[in-house]
Amino acid sequence: MNTYAILVAGGKGLRMGTDLPKQFLTLAGKPVLMHTLEAFQKADASTVLILVLPMNQQAFWADLCVRHGFKVPHRLADGGVTRFDSVRNGLEKVEDNGLIAVHDGVRPLVSAELIRRCFQAAASEGAVVPVHEVSESLRKVEGKGSRAVDRSLYRAVQTPQTFQSDILRKAYEQDYRGTFTDDAAVVEAAGYHISLVEGIPENIKITTPLDLLLAEQLLKR
Amino acid sequence: MNTYAILVAGGKGLRMGTDLPKQFLTLAGKPVLMHTLEAFQKADASTVLILVLPMNQQAFWADLCVRHGFKVPHRLADGGVTRFDSVRNGLEKVEDNGLIAVHDGVRPLVSAELIRRCFQAAASEGAVVPVHEVSESLRKVEGKGSRAVDRSLYRAVQTPQTFQSDILRKAYEQDYRGTFTDDAAVVEAAGYHISLVEGIPENIKITTPLDLLLAEQLLKR
Numbered sequence: 001m002n003t004y005a006i007l008v009a010g011g012k013g014l015r016m017g018t019d020l021p022k023q024f025l026t027l028a029g030k031p032v033l034m035h036t037l038e039a040f041q042k043a044d045a046s047t048v049l050i051l052v053l054p055m056n057q058q059a060f061w062a063d064l065c066v067r068h069g070f071k072v073p074h075r076l077a078d079g080g081v082t083r084f085d086s087v088r089n090g091l092e093k094v095e096d097n098g099l100i101a102v103h104d105g106v107r108p109l110v111s112a113e114l115i116r117r118c119f120q121a122a123a124s125e126g127a128v129v130p131v132h133e134v135s136e137s138l139r140k141v142e143g144k145g146s147r148a149v150d151r152s153l154y155r156a157v158q159t160p161q162t163f164q165s166d167i168l169r170k171a172y173e174q175d176y177r178g179t180f181t182d183d184a185a186v187v188e189a190a191g192y193h194i195s196l197v198e199g200i201p202e203n204i205k206i207t208t209p210l211d212l213l214l215a216e217q218l219l220k221r
Numbered sequence: 222m223n224t225y226a227i228l229v230a231g232g233k234g235l236r237m238g239t240d241l242p243k244q245f246l247t248l249a250g251k252p253v254l255m256h257t258l259e260a261f262q263k264a265d266a267s268t269v270l271i272l273v274l275p276m277n278q279q280a281f282w283a284d285l286c287v288r289h290g291f292k293v294p295h296r297l298a299d300g301g302v303t304r305f306d307s308v309r310n311g312l313e314k315v316e317d318n319g320l321i322a323v324h325d326g327v328r329p330l331v332s333a334e335l336i337r338r339c340f341q342a343a344a345s346e347g348a349v350v351p352v353h354e355v356s357e358s359l360r361k362v363e364g365k366g367s368r369a370v371d372r373s374l375y376r377a378v379q380t381p382q383t384f385q386s387d388i389l390r391k392a393y394e395q396d397y398r399g400t401f402t403d404d405a406a407v408v409e410a411a412g413y414h415i416s417l418v419e420g421i422p423e424n425i426k427i428t429t430p431l432d433l434l435l436a437e438q439l440l441k442r
Contacts, residue, residue, distance in 0.1 A: 134377075136377040136379065137377070138376070139350070139375070139376045139405070139415075139417070140375055141375070141376065142374075145414065146415065148402070148405055148406040154362070154370075155359070156355075156359060158357065181371075181372065194360075194366075196360070202431065207356065213439070217434040
């Protein structure tokens with residue numbers, strides 16, 4: 001079956017005076033995004049890679065690719081105002097049917113094995129997200145207070161969230177809602193069942209300097 | 222006001238053939254637990270430190286203290302079967318009234334500032350836990366399925382969880398329940414209100430090799 005990966009790089013910036021967006025931070029000698037694209041290529045070299053990047057970062061990215069001699073083939077799509085818009089733009093670059101993985105550009109340590117596991121499960125289940133256990137106690141904010149909740153009932157959601165293309169297209173025909181924080185929520189709101197597969201602890205999202213430190217250490221192992 | 226810290230080191234092991242419990246892993250040249258004790262001493266040298274350790278680890282700990290020339294004064298209490306039992310045993314070593322912080326022994330990177338913030342808030346609020354935002358999307362398992370929940374309504378709970386001594390003692394008169402995953406849950410079940418203060422991202426719990434790697438990097442900064 002055809003496989004596609006939509007890699008969403010939402011970090012803003014790059015105008016004068018703003019910080020370098022996380023997707024361009026250097027990890028083990030090259031930008032985070034290059035690690036992410038390579039992970040998908042390694043999992044299956046035939047997967048069509050679609051990188052969703054804000055328009056004002058695309059020239060910078062092209063320059064980075066030249067400077068790093070980066071040869072992994074990929075398509076570009078324009079980033080939108082919300083993640084929802086970005087994924088929808090990426091989806092327009094998928095011309096055929098098959099399986100579509102939607103992945104955070106800033107999760108460069110995703111393993112080839114996890115990517116394959118998600119595609120395989122999506123082929124039979126339709127809609128799949130990798131999850132892992134919540135490692136800390138959780139409280140839920142309610143009104144002015146909060147209460148302990150049973151963390152064993154919760155799962156932290158990773159990506160790639162992977163779908164049969166007809167399901168993902170149908171889901172993204174919906175109008176945007178504020179509760180659409182990930183693709184599973186979008187697909188679920190369209191009435192589909194979401195299946196869970198086991199994620200991996202290394203598949204961290206790089207959003208803080210601590211995360212980058214940890215990723216450096218993980219890559220060294 | 223008198224201040225006490227009950228440091229719970231629950232990691233099992235040390236019999237033949239088992240792994241070294243996390244609390245004894247070497248972090249920047251010394252056992253994790255020594256960092257934790259030092260953090261509380263640094264926050265306030267007058268705080269009485271109570272280390273709760275399984276009985277079969279206490280001789281090993283005494284030996285470690287000699288070998289590392291570790292001089293931070295502390296009392297020992299016996300670890301119990303559950304965390305609830307361990308905290309209760311630690312509580313018996315508190316002979317006076319005051320403020321009591323209960324802290325995970327495997328959170329060595331807690332800052333003096335956070336410890337002081339928790340004691341200060343507990344003095345006025347009664348029962349305080351440090352929390353931080355949940356960084357990943359959450360799903361709740363329900364029956365055979367799961368559903369997306371709004372992660373902005375949830376907080377990940379850290380320690381030190383800090384209480385006025387009369388509140389904590391009253392709470393620990395209850396019989397144990399399976400839902401008592403942290404002290405806030407115990408105190409809340411006894412009918413008290415829990416206040417939240419802002420935690421710090423560095424205050425990680427060392428439960429995996431990745432966590433230890435990250436802690437090493439954080440200490441180097």
